[in-house]
Amino acid sequence: MTSRREFLVQTGAMTGGLIIGFNLPAAKAKAAEPPPAANAKVYPPNAFIQIDKDSKVNIVINKCEMGQGVFTSMSQLIAEELDCDWSRVVPVAAPVDPIYNHTMFSTIQMTGGSTALNSSYDQYRQIGATARAMLIQAASAKWQVEASSLKTDKGFVTHPSKGRIAYGELAEDANKLEMPKNVPVKDAKNFKLIGKSMPRLDAHDKSYGKAVYGIDVRLPDMVRVMVVRPPMFGATLKSFDASEAKKTAGVLDVIRFGNKVAVVAKNSWAARKGRDAVKAEWNTSGREKISSASIIEGFKKDAATPNLHPKANPDAIKETAADAKALVAEYEFPYLAHASMEPLNCTVNFDGKTAELWSGHQMPTVDRDTAAKIFGLDPSKVKVNSVYAGGSFGRRASKDSDYVREACEIAKVLKKPMQLLFSREDDMKGGYYRPMAYHHARISTDAKGYPTAWHHKIVSPSIMAGGAFAAMMSGGADPTVTEGVTESAYELGKQQVDLQMPTNDIPTLWFRSVGHTHTGFVMETLIDELAHRAKANPIDFRRPMLKKSSRHLAVLDLLKKNTPLGQGKKPKKGHAYGVAIHESFNTVVGQVVEASLVDGVPRVHHVWAAAHCGRVVNPEGARTQIAGGIAFGMSMSLYGNIEIENGEVTTTNFDKYQVVRMNEMPKIDVFFVPSEDKPTGLGEPGVPPLGAALANAIFSLTGKRVRKLPIALEVAKQQQAST
């Protein structure tokens, strides 16, 4: 079998730099490749664009489509420059190849950090423009006319006297040409697709049950596998009794691997029943004493002895310590599970010589290399198929490929097609959480209420430590724990940030907006508290502190203009407004929330959001990313809580891990700051402000600050305490 990389090298397509793919002439294809003659219209695929004879344009997307809309928005970038017929565009998931590596994290192919459009904006437009230039050159040769006399329109090259010729008829000739360098991209004023709400290209398949997710992959004679995992993080397997499990109809095998037991069955239900019938004995060695409460108590103690100082200014400590009027606040955040609608799964076919994987992969290179190591194969012998991810929110960017690793370890023993399935409980109990966090802040202010000194302590386990991204830590500090505090756009006076990153057995991971999930909440509720002390409108109060950031000011302008809080309107009786503004992933998002308490439960009625995210490639897609971020932020801050009691996770399914539903969804209005800048992140930045804006609104309703999450639980406790 020729690997894709070898194939591209052999055919001369890989010459460094950007690769424009056209139909590779059949003669160049190696005999081992699937014969192109089998489908006369489609030749073997090349790197980013394939145009078939029918002028259908396949656009290869090197990011995982997990709901954020990359199949559509990234296709718009190429189609804009290529000038092809949008109705003939088909997005295709990229295989693993260095050609598809991320332009910023250049050693791997990956989706994350809200970087899809930012990292692809120049690259994909350049590819589209180069392809168009080659098609023009091919037409010029065919018609024997000057290239400068040719234009393009919706998939045709046109000439005043020669008429028009379809891209599909030129593709093969174009592919033989040398790739031109430095082809200019369009002037933005000529954009036809970028800036337009092109309907999602995956909407049809996803509305007719046709989209294939990892869990939908079907291979001939594929077995299903479920796993008995330790009931407590760090527990070890003493022994197990599989006699009942083996009697379960449909169960084929029970295999111990390391600290776990795999139950192999004919179908998913048999695997589940067999798995649940395994009686396992565990060595828990004192882990029964661990609980959410005990962990946070430990964090509070750790705060007294911080060992890292990502931002140091001893004067900030001195000034705040000596200030009896300083604002002092402490915050507690629970563990959170991503709870994507599609539970984790991975399908593997390992035959002893080659391996093939199917899953939604945010880091397919890492997953491939992990698989290769387990199988003892060269990575070129491992093919990774990226299929639609039924949500992810960071979970499928596993730093150690946890569920892929598990699947491969079992597949190595089975040597036949297998699908590893997680039950919802497996998924929710399995860790890789947004870590628990504790914050302590002590702030001194001037006479107008603006901070002069800010001493901030954070205690939270590292996400990056021990994983592929550990190299991004500086001086031992994990920036994903302190982001949003250390790089705040606010003028905070003298600032000292102390950090402690305790370790325990609970695996942590990025979670939609990562550290900003807690730092955004802390910063924006603290600023609100300062504004309240100063008796100022919370939008106006922020302005002088943000005067150095024109993007923040532009967002505040939109909130001022478009929201009732900005306009100084009084809320309905029993309702209140709250505001927050936070930058994450180079995008600034501000939100005004209108909330009330209904039978003591916080209720969000309306959210107005304003965002500065550079140029908006697909306005409707951008709007729904912000709206989705608001729903996610509501679930996370109102209810989100992975509770650990007596060593075990007790919030194991949607009955106990509550998320926002249709009847709670607020009305949402989204405004974008018009911008010509390169697009910045949008998948995550809608999340962080919501919780803070809601907590600030609740303060207006109850007079009490919410500093312990989840909000709904804390508000209920506060009300109980006051009655």
Place this chain on the structure above:
Amino acid sequence: MELNINGKAVKVDASEDTPLLWVIRDELNMTGTKYGCGISMCGACTVHLNGQPIRSCVTPASAAAGQKITTIEGLDSHAAKAVQEAWTTLSVPQCGYCQSGQIMAATALLTQNKKPSDSDIDAAMSGNICRCGTYNEIRSAIHKAAQKMVKA
């Protein structure tokens, strides 16, 4: 056992207690119906039993024998067409994993109630979780489908 799925009689080899969901997904390899929670809390597995939306993850397949089962693959009613068209036109899905269940619930609603109010939609749709937060787009699509059905 014999089941009637999408208008066809099919013989399946499954134990009595196998949830309908796994018969549909594993025995019949119709993968449009999704597994989400297994305890009827998320609605991803919604199918129609005699036109009524049910949670196939907690319905034993044997209990559905002899009745009319419809999955996303078999939707072809007037209401379903309006719903799926509205879903596509308004680009409702994000990750899309919950949308089969959402569409089954919405189709059942519009079959019974030609002009649902927002509170009718809340009542009919709040059993279906969408983690991407497409609820407002789902609501708009249901209203759009209702309008389309009136015009047609």
